[in-house]
Amino acid sequence: MANDLSAYFLTNHERHLNELSEWLSIPSISSLSAHKKDTVKGAEWIVRELKRIGMEKVEVYPTQGHPVVYAERLHAKEKPTVLVYGHYDVQPVDPLHLWESDPFKPAIRDNKIYARGATDDKGQTFMHLKVVEALLKEHGELPVNIKFLIEGEEEIGSINLPEFVEKNQELLFTDVIVISDTGMQEKGQPALCYGLRGLAGLQIDVKGAKGDLHSGQFGGAVQNALHALVHLLDSFRNEDGVIQVERFYDKVKDLEDEEKKVHDSLQFSDKELKKELEVNDLAGEKGFSTLERMWVRPTLEINGMWGGYQGEGLKTVLPNEAHAKITCRLVPDQDPDEIIRLLTAHIEAHTPAGVTVAVTVYDKGAPYVAPYDHPAIQAAGRSYEKIYDVPVQYIRRGGTIPIVAEFDQILKKPVVLMGFGLPGENFHAPNEHFHLENFDYGLRVITDYLQELPKALEKSNDLTQKL
Amino acid sequence: MANDLSAYFLTNHERHLNELSEWLSIPSISSLSAHKKDTVKGAEWIVRELKRIGMEKVEVYPTQGHPVVYAERLHAKEKPTVLVYGHYDVQPVDPLHLWESDPFKPAIRDNKIYARGATDDKGQTFMHLKVVEALLKEHGELPVNIKFLIEGEEEIGSINLPEFVEKNQELLFTDVIVISDTGMQEKGQPALCYGLRGLAGLQIDVKGAKGDLHSGQFGGAVQNALHALVHLLDSFRNEDGVIQVERFYDKVKDLEDEEKKVHDSLQFSDKELKKELEVNDLAGEKGFSTLERMWVRPTLEINGMWGGYQGEGLKTVLPNEAHAKITCRLVPDQDPDEIIRLLTAHIEAHTPAGVTVAVTVYDKGAPYVAPYDHPAIQAAGRSYEKIYDVPVQYIRRGGTIPIVAEFDQILKKPVVLMGFGLPGENFHAPNEHFHLENFDYGLRVITDYLQELPKALEKSNDLTQKL
Secondary structure, eight states: OTTOOHHHHHHTHHHHHHHHHHHHTSOOBTTOGGGHHHHHHHHHHHHHHHHHHTOEEEEEEOOSSSOEEEEEEOOSTTSOEEEEEEEOOBOOOOSGGGOSSOTTSOEEETTEEESTTTTTTHHHHHHHHHHHHHHHHHHSSOSSEEEEEEESOGGGTOSSHHHHHHHTTTTTOOSEEEEOOOBOSBTTBOEEEEEEOEEEEEEEEEEOSSSOEETTTSTTTSOOHHHHHHHHHHTTBOTTSOBOSTTTTTTOOOOOHHHHHHHHHTTOOHHHHHHHHTOSOOOSSTTSOHHHHHHTSOEEEEEEEEEEOOSSSOOOEEOSEEEEEEEEEEOTTOOHHHHHHHHHHHHHHHOOTTOEEEEEEEEEEOOEEOOTTSHHHHHHHHHHHHHHOSOOEEEEESSOOTHHHHHHHHTOOOEEEOOOBOTTSOTTSTTOEEEHHHHHHHHHHHHHHHHHHHHHHHHTHHHHHHO | OTTOOHHHHHHTHHHHHHHHHHHHTSOOBTTOGGGHHHHHHHHHHHHHHHHHHTOEEEEEEOOSSSOEEEEEEOOSTTSOEEEEEEEOOBOOOOSGGGOSSOTTSOEEETTEEESTTTTTTHHHHHHHHHHHHHHHHHHSSOSSEEEEEEESOGGGTOSSHHHHHHHTTTTTOOSEEEEOOOBOSBTTBOEEEEEEOEEEEEEEEEEOSSSOEETTTSTTTSOOHHHHHHHHHHTTBOTTSOBOSTTTTTTOOOOOHHHHHHHHHTTOOHHHHHHHHTOSOOOSSTTSOHHHHHHTSOEEEEEEEEEEOOSSSOOOEEOSEEEEEEEEEEOTTOOHHHHHHHHHHHHHHHOOTTOEEEEEEEEEEOOEEOOTTSHHHHHHHHHHHHHHOSOOEEEEESSOOTHHHHHHHHTOOOEEEOOOBOTTSOTTSTTOEEEHHHHHHHHHHHHHHHHHHHHHHHHTHHHHHHO
């Protein structure tokens, strides 16, 4: 492999980690307004870095929310263009006491880097910058044209990005979109993700009497907001884990036999998962395998719930307020707006007497399934196989990258989900980390892919035009 | 009314309120260990005050928890003995932001004193001390023998008091027990409470996977602790508000026709209650009137519930922990220990697969119904009528004073629930307050009662002996 930059990456390993740690130290939590300035800092850091490595037209585009960062380098004449998408925002860190080290003081333990955003998604986005830097330093120029689009609202549903993409189709014109924000199934086993679930999220606020009441004085006579909420939330799923929201499954496509075979080939082990998560039983929709429940079936999960007295001991209060946050993961061809309408109708129909309920709509994102036989995707598979030296797996993921479906609809180009995360890396949870083994392999996979892509697309010019 | 001390009480009104404010300023919250020292301060304050007004043998008895304060003055030879019970501990104050003034900086607005404990129970207990002080100052001696028993654990189920009462039966020997810790139905309408509900409370802790999980990655495959809790909590009551815990109602006595007539005579208005609480509908067990649901039917209420993400916006987490606090109000002849066993069995039977549940037992208290035709109770009714100048109502209350049933069982003497609170005074809730009008009337009612009691008991000596 003449064009392999392994030696370069090894030499620069420590510098890379120091730079990444700097970025990971910025608490750019997009959902919390108290961190508004930090998200700007997160954007500024990546802007400085993009300029430093040799990207051009590096610009910050303000939005209604957190800014979008764009950069390009278009000197590879008659070569394909690759749009790399990533995000500089991260999830909140609570419960903080469960972190073994400060989420914003990156720590390396056992060849893993621990920090909020280590794998989702600063760590994975950062690899693409390092590959560009390496190629420019070692080869003087890039083998393809590259555009970067790095946003700050992925964790809150990419609220403003679709409008930006819609308005800037020319700026973002590309042959392929590459995103590293997913993962593989197990260590040493590379995987290319060709499908993601969508998302529809909302908050439910229940209000009863004018204030909290004494549970002895009024208990039995007045609706308790917590009981009303519990009843409402329990009405969403039945004992078999089947979602009871009317027409919820109407648009869900049946799994094709071919994909079932792919699932079978993965030899997924329920036993292993139970062991990993330390549970006695798995749960979920009856009649579907665990992989199906995680990848190709829609879900409804309560993400948070609270009300009444939460302190030490008891307080004999009859609470007048109760709150819950729920999200649904969606699969083709469910439409997030329609699902929000169905959920709202269900809530209205199941609100007990004596309380009022308000619904606030949050994140939305459509599901996405890529044509995994597309040459740009197949080329990615070959790069994985070359570097990891094992056959690549084609998988779907249960998570959501809200902008993926929008890219598909607006830019009409294939999205290559070239992820390097691992299942136990605590995405969105305490002690998020990224295996440095995959950081090292990933740099080489991306390098190889950018070099091999022109050939792959040349051969299948027709197909590319069609998509 | 030669023995009326109205003039004295008027002269000393301001001093009384200043003294009460001092006591109310001590945050003696018994359920929170952070306030351990404050509960001791609450006890010390009342000890100093008991000594100052002329009580004797004033002593602090340590318990496993918060101390018990005892005092006596036994110079009324051949007169009955009255044991006054009260409590110096108070409920927690959250949600703090809903208080219009600091819960521990007593404020007088619109002839009401606002503070935690104003009505429950420092304000009401304090009246008895002021009556003793007044009688001693104005008459030189008390018309009856008086004992005070003031504890610091009423709000946490009087955990240690039964043992104290059991061990100190001689010290506490009395003819009648008087407690001012209840209320009347409406302003200007005195009421004597002859029945209280009991209490059984516990906390439920649900534990799922080893940690919080990503709701996209694992959603649909693993039991969400919040869903498990919601399912468990919703299983406690059916759509008609009937508690579904097996054998829960087995020991509940039917309401006697005579008492039904008393209820009817009270002309309770659902419409008024809805207006007062600002709700469109009342709720609760089908087939029972609102008064019945509040006074003579048992309940199961969720007092608090929490788990997962409770911050701004969404966090797409699949929480591995969920918690709830519940209490049941009990009626004769339900036994708190048995109810705890039934609840625990129900929880075990309804725990969904994939989670484990732990139960922590908190407060317990038996229900109590007094013989309201007892002369000590009838005498109290006459004192109310004399001072308020309207017929007294005989009512039951939905709340619990845990020690009342124990007094009944151990001391075998009637308990006179001579309350001066009002329904809207926010017992256990933000902006607790006490109407000073009832503070003023109350002092005179108690004064009259202590003077009239010897005659009343003399006449019905047989009956007293029998009880």
